[in-house]
Amino acid sequence: MRIGTFADQAGVSTRALRYYEEKGLLHPERTSAGYRLYTDEDIETVRRIRILLAAGLNSDLVREILPCMVDDGEFLAPGCDDLIAAFEGELQRIDSQIAELHNVRSALTGIIKAGRTRDLRSTESQPRR
Template identity: 85%
Template structure:
């Protein structure tokens, strides 16, 4: 059923292009933009990084489907979790999506995610130390200025 909807959306976008050539690439981009809120520059960046692969018309316009909108949603979830685009590209095929959550479908990904979480925990600890040092400097500065 999802493939029928995707095919229908692709057909609708192609028909829209054929019937209104003056509309340009926005005819193909608009459905994805409405469904995912991804800015065109973001979608093009995802494409450059190999995360998104829309089909092209003979004129070179991108054809986005519902599957592309879903892929953008998954990419955003993984990026929000602190992963970079290179890592997302590698692990995305191994992620399982139940419509509400993404979960690693390969056992080795759990270890990789735990490693990434530890790296983030270490950064948080370092930032806490930096903040404490800065707070000390601010306090010393305030004490020195009130004592003058």
């Protein structure tokens, strides 16, 4: 099937499919005229790619681990032993980002609070008419 039909069936845009191909995540066959031809197996590959990207993994890591992922019916599961450690590393990276975002949020909250306090003080210090 061609890219437009495939994109509709896979639930993604044609742009996403071209990106997946550019990143080496998807390898459609080509006709002699250069048109992409997708198979039903490619739909499953796209589903797996979307799950892994939604889990916060970057496309380079997805390309590396995609061949080792197994579908257990409910989730994708690592089929290679060393992937658990890689996923744990990604989880630590995400936890660090969350902690940093909490720090940034606290700082911004402090700045907003200080600004509101200053506005209240300047309003209170103005003479009444």
